[in-house]
Amino acid sequence: MARPSSPNRGKGEEATAVNRREQILEAAVAVFAEHGYYRATTAQVAEQVGISQPYVFKIFKNKEELFVAALGRAFDRIVRAFEGLETAGDQVLREAIQVYEQLMETHPNEIILQVQALGIRDEAIRGAMQDGMRKVTGLVEGKFTAAGLDHPEVLVSTFMANGMLCNIAMSLEMPELKPKHLEQE
Amino acid sequence: MARPSSPNRGKGEEATAVNRREQILEAAVAVFAEHGYYRATTAQVAEQVGISQPYVFKIFKNKEELFVAALGRAFDRIVRAFEGLETAGDQVLREAIQVYEQLMETHPNEIILQVQALGIRDEAIRGAMQDGMRKVTGLVEGKFTAAGLDHPEVLVSTFMANGMLCNIAMSLEMPELKPKHLEQE
DNA sequence: AAGTAGTGACTAATCAATAACTAAATCCGA
DNA sequence: TCGGATTTAGTTATTGATTAGTCACTACTT
DSSP: OOSTTOTTOOGGGOOOHHHHHHHHHHHHHHHHHHHOTTTSOHHHHHHHHTSOHHHHHHHSSSHHHHHHHHHHHHHHHHHHHHHTOOOOTTHHHHHHHHHHHHHHHHOHHHHHHHHHHHHOOOHHHHHHHHHHHHHHHHHHHHHHHHTTOSSHHHHHHHHHHHHHHHHHHHHTTOGGGSOOOSSOO | OOSTTOTTOOGGGOOOHHHHHHHHHHHHHHHHHHHOTTTOOHHHHHHHHTSOHHHHHHHSSSHHHHHHHHHHHHHHHHHHHHHTOOOOTTHHHHHHHHHHHHHHHHOHHHHHHHHHHHHOOOHHHHHHHHHHHHHHHHHHHHHHHHTTOSSHHHHHHHHHHHHHHHHHHHHTTOGGGSOOOSSOO
16 A cells, blocks of 8 residues: 555656655654654654654664764755855855855754754764764864964854854744844844 | 651751752752753652652652753852852953853753753743843843943853853863863963 | 565553652640 | 641552554555
């Protein structure tokens, strides 16, 4: 009784394992962001995709692996976004902020996921979080250095601190917490 | 069969409801910090205090209330610490940093608790977190203003951002993430 | 006939929360 | 000052719900 709703589907949306994986990940991001890792259930993820709950476990070994994959996806997007930075001089800083602000608007759930991962006491999840943070920090430092900025380490640290405060402001729904700079927009 | 281990206890440690409450809160901070809100069990908290699991529910209505109380305790300590700030001029900034660093050393579990609370999707807990953040931000802004600093809002925002990055660095066990300032220690 | 994509039914474990109880301390009126 | 009532501090036993994860199966497709 596979795919009862589409006995002859369009060629663009074959139900391959690969795009099921993507669908599940997308649903997982939304469900985890809404309810948190522990309260979110695999049944909710399955429901959002329109598959049965056990099928989730055919694609992902367990819930932890699903979360780690969803988190990895979120970090991949950030990395891809920052990889686009090419501007030289201190204009790169403004551009980096803009890129991140764009990301927060288009993929808020992936930001929420990160904030959640900060506090989850689970080896695999913490490991994924450490990896992600290291990648982002390293990448941004490379871009700041390439742009010829002085004290890139300090600037990256400040950038990360303000980025994190943005994430937190969003997660807590406290817009007043968002970073305030001297240069007003 | 109450208090089987101490039929005649020392007068300094009467098992009143009030100090049981304190004992439970202290254990809760430790247990929540180690395992996270959802993985931590009320049985673990009880065990650490040396009481039965159901007794926890005689003192706290439910697990959520226990966590909220533990979180409140953590914020109270931060507030008390910052209330001590009296220095004038931009020296107050250095002092604030020092006070917070002291706190992180003496009460790391309360810091971990806060990072966890950032990501917990629960109305009461989020509310407590918002309250705490507002109190701290307001208090620090008052102190910075009283010290005669220019642009206190910007300085507070930067201070909070760096403080949060410290918290995150601790929670993720990534010391390399700690804020880097220009003025080296 | 073999692989791919999927399901329905179930289970095993975990845990917050409750109910029903007891043992000691303290109070208090005759 | 004796002994019953009440309060305080705690316990044991249990349960009700939830939910990750498994198993055995089916139906298309190639």
